[in-house]
Each structure stands twice: as structure tokens, then as C-alpha cells.
Amino acid sequence: MNNMMQEKIKKTIADYNPKSIRIGVLGSHSALEIASGAKQEGFETVVVCQKGREKTYSHYYRNIFDNFIFLDKFSDITTPEIVQQLTDLNTVFVPNRSFSVYAGYEAIEQKFTVPLLGNRYLLRTEERNAPKNQLWLLKEAGINLPRTIKSPKEINCPVIVKVAEKGRTIERAFFYASTPEEYEKEAQKRIKSGIITREALEESIIEEYVIGAKFNANYFWSPLTDEIDLLGFDRRIQTDLDGVLDLPAKEQIELNIATQNIEIGHQGATMRESQLEKIFEAAERFVKTCKKEFPPGMIGLFALQGAVTKDLLFRVFDVSPRVPGCPCVEPTSPYMKYKYGVEVGPGKRVAMEIKQALTQKRLAEVVT
Secondary structure: HHHHHHHHHHHHHOOOOOHHHHHEOOOOOOOOHHHHHHHOOEEEEEEEEEEOHHHHHHHHHHOOOOOEEOOOHHHHHHHHHHHHHHHHHHHHEOOOHHHHHHHHHHHHHHHOOEEEEOOOOHHHHOOOOOOOOOHHHHHHHOOOOOOOOOHHHOOOOOOEEEOOOOOOOOOEEEEEEOOOEEEEEEEHHHHOOOOOOHHHHHOEEEEEOOOOOEEEEEEEOOOOOOEEEEEEEEEEEEHHHHHHHHHOOOHHHHOOOOOEEEEEEEEEOOOOHHHHHHHHHHHHHHHHHHHHOOOOOOOEEEEEOOOOOOOOOEEEEEOOOOOOOOOOOOHHOOOOHHHHOOOOHHHHHHHHHHHHHHHOOHHHHHHH
16 A cells, blocks of 8 residues: 555545535446446546547447546556546546556556545456465455466366467457367467467466356445445356357367457346355455455455356456446346345446445545
């Protein structure tokens, strides 16, 4: 935790006009969801767009945005001029995956003196090569997770290999293998196709492949009440994997193509009620560990992505320490309705927290 940054954030919050707080987001990933939720709760919104990628926000969904900042490139968001514009608008900024990637962790932690609804120091734990990364946190929390395999030579079960794509290093190209020989064969196929590089392969993560029903559990932890909300579950739609899986097995084998798991969409899902307790317990353990290791903890939205096995274990293989990109949970999930009496999506839940913090004069407690 950077104490100097925290002092700057406290000072910024003290200078804000509590009657005209705006909710801001980078124009990508979950911006529509955050802005829609902000408007439901009566907040004005700010969207930071990259020129050439702004039409979704400035034209098609212009109705949910009040203030626009246009940049030549997303990374300019951490420059003093843009930070000043955001703070002049009394902005509380909601970090999404695109913000982490394009702004960069160092700039977010040291230069971006705009209050974030979330923990800016937890964002870099998403990178598996970071110290105290997401896998380390999951282990510390005692959460079930897949075995990590140190070397291709040690592959003795079905594995998933997570390697950075050649063209878009922020995306991961997944492939599967059950033996060292199959690993090499599948890796070569992808290197030859130009999907990955040998260098990226050397840095890849090899994990035991969890055989089970996949569920991404989406949560919100409130520092104001110390409660965890389960927003709901989603599942990923991926290209070109989904296209290949739509074919009969015979055609899949004949095609013999190197599939890619590029996330293109989300589907809502629900889980058997008897299993929900373990989903909450995993989140409670994770939040407790984050409070200890990255005080004040996992503020706001986060997700634990995993699978439920045939012996009904929830095994987690990925963490999103920020807004999960799943706008489908508000209309498809009943879990927030059970608690609040109305459907509450990620964006609305963020706005509810900011509203409660302002009412209680505790905004500094929900931002870093």
C-alpha cells in the first residue's frame, strides 16, 4: 500500500463536492453496465474513450453518458491533464480489465490520483507472474484450485496450457494436452499457425484441467457493511472454440485446427441452491485473505472463476479482482433479488455503495 497515494486520494475526496459525485469508467469492457447502474441510482457518468473506439458510447448509447473525454490512446488516461479533468468532475472511477491493461499497473498505483471504487493494489494480482498473485492469494485463502505443473515433462493428467497470444499479448491462447508428447504437438501446431511464440510458451502456465461444470461466481464486498453479495453466475462464450464444439466429433477430428479461446460473450447461469453456501464461503475466505495481504481488501466487484466437480467441490482457477465483464447477471440471476427485492446488476450495486458511502460520509472507506 502506497501511503503517499492514499493521502492524495483522501485529499481529493475531501475537495470533492458530495452533491455532484460522478461515476467514471474507461470506454471498454463493462462501461455500459457501470453507466447504466449509475443512472439507475441518479448519478451522472463520465466515460473516457479512445478515438476510433468511441461510437458505442458517444452514439449508440449516448443516453447513459453525461461527460465524455476523448483520448488518442487509452494509456493517456494517467496523464496529469486527464487526471485533472476527472477530479474536476468529482469522479469516482470504476476499474475494469481494459483500464488495468491499457493504463498499466505502475501508472495506476503511482500517477492516477483519481479515487477508484476498488483496491488499485489488487489489480496487478491478476498477472500470474506477479508476487502475491491470484494463485498465491487463493492458496493462502485455502480455496480449492487446480494443481500447477512445473514442466511439460511432468504432465501426467489432462492439462490446460495458458499462454499469451502472439498478436494480442493481453489475451491468452489456451490449449489442452494429456502427455508431454501431446503438449509439444499442440504447441508446435499453434506456433506454426502464428497464434503463439516459443518465447511466450516458455512463460506459460500449465494447470491440471478441472473436469466439471464451469461457473464464474460474481461478487461484491462492501467495506461499509462487511457483507458479501453474490451477484450471480455466468459462463463464457468463446471463439473459435464454440464454433468447433458445435460440430459433430467426427468433423472436429477431421478439421484438426488449433482452436482459440477468445472470449466474445457471456451466458447467465444458476446453481443448485444446496451448493450456494460453498460459493459464499470461498468468497469469504478470499476477502479475508485480501484484507490481510492488501488492506483494506477486495473492495467492490470481483469474480472467482471455477468449476464444480462430480464430487461437488468448487475448484477455482481464475480471479478477476475488478469488474467482471458479465452484464448478463442482472437479468438472468435471481440472487440479488432474493436479498434486495429487485434485480441488481454490477453497475447498480457499485452506485448503491457510493450512494450509501456519501450518505454516511464514508466515501474514503470505499475507494483507494
